[in-house]
Amino acid sequence: MKPNKMPAAPSASTTKASAKPAKVSFKAQMLLAREDAIVQAVNRLLAEKGFDAMTVDEVAANVGIAKASLYKHFSSKEELAAAAMVHVMQRAQAFLSSLPADAAPIANLRAAARWMMQLKLAGEMPSLPSQNSTLRATLMGNKAYMDGVMEASDHLGGWIEAAQANGSLNTTLPPIAVLYTLYARACDPVLEFLRLNDQLKDDAIIDLVLKTCFEGLNAR
Amino acid sequence: MKPNKMPAAPSASTTKASAKPAKVSFKAQMLLAREDAIVQAVNRLLAEKGFDAMTVDEVAANVGIAKASLYKHFSSKEELAAAAMVHVMQRAQAFLSSLPADAAPIANLRAAARWMMQLKLAGEMPSLPSQNSTLRATLMGNKAYMDGVMEASDHLGGWIEAAQANGSLNTTLPPIAVLYTLYARACDPVLEFLRLNDQLKDDAIIDLVLKTCFEGLNAR
């Protein structure tokens, strides 16, 4: 789907592509297309059931290939999850870059939070257990993922500082706390709770959570 | 630890206690003491690793009994988790009841949120996956748990309405959304993130999150 996808080990295919442009480029495209299908299935399943409940058999069945074939592309369940995370980080990067640089920084922060919540309510936000140490290790060792996190944090961090400088963001909060608070909107259980127990539409839910996040519970 | 513990199926022992006061009361005490030890181990492990990563073998090892003995007290892993949840709900109920009825309702809401976060940072807040359907079913079918949730929600709900009536709580937020937002502080990943990446003390972390929760990210 994205032409500039960055898998964990693309060196071989990339090298071959420059040697035999036409044919190998086609094979590489096929390969990437299949890997993309895998990543999309993983992404959906991770959003739906979480990492622990997702099984590799399910992934293979959803993609329509044999489980052993999966392991030719990704060497472990953790790598599958990492690939999904890389994918969402790329989407995030694309979204953040699309925001107007001349807009109010606080508006861009709101837009970023809204985007994450939309992704979650749409069932496209993978949910990983933060306590799983082997999963953490895999993510930490994945350069594409770490780069994505860093880049997004820089992006948001710039707006946070700017918003504090122009007085629109609470200056008594450490920027890192603001950043974490925004990231946490990607896994806020309030979203699902409101959808389950009330008849609110997704947009109304997001407006509500966005309001509590930026304006707080206290009256103003 | 709590003398008035309410296990899932206490009818038999309670009935026997009235028939043979002295001896069976002692046996019942032993039973409850052991079950309390189990619940405490489960509570700690659930807080530490979460439901999926916790194994029944671990629980048995921590309590110091055989796994088969565990199943004489609780018929499934889900029942173990439910018992832990009942336990925290009882602690919550005790705390909420200890708050001054004549205090500002918004102050009591803050105190409740603070209490939950203290529990979480102390490693005493069980964390359960919200997507697990069989676990959900077990919890929903547990009367003691459901009663606890209902009672706590009534308690908090009263303060929410009072705080909106006296103008200290944002009146544009539906009370149910406020309630969910408060409950969500019990599983807020921002707490751990701040602890991991900064050198903040627990009290400072809680003050920070409490501030963002009630005052919001926007400047005032």
Place this chain on the structure above:
DNA sequence: GTCTATAATCAGATAGAC
């Protein structure tokens, strides 16, 4: 690279003696 078939392991739950 893809497949079928199978290892290897682990975890929830139970049997049956005491």
Place this chain on the structure above:
DNA sequence: GTCTATCTGATTATAGAC
């Protein structure tokens, strides 16, 4: 009720043919 030993099923991962 507690124990040891075991069953049962699910799940990650791999072997080996094509």
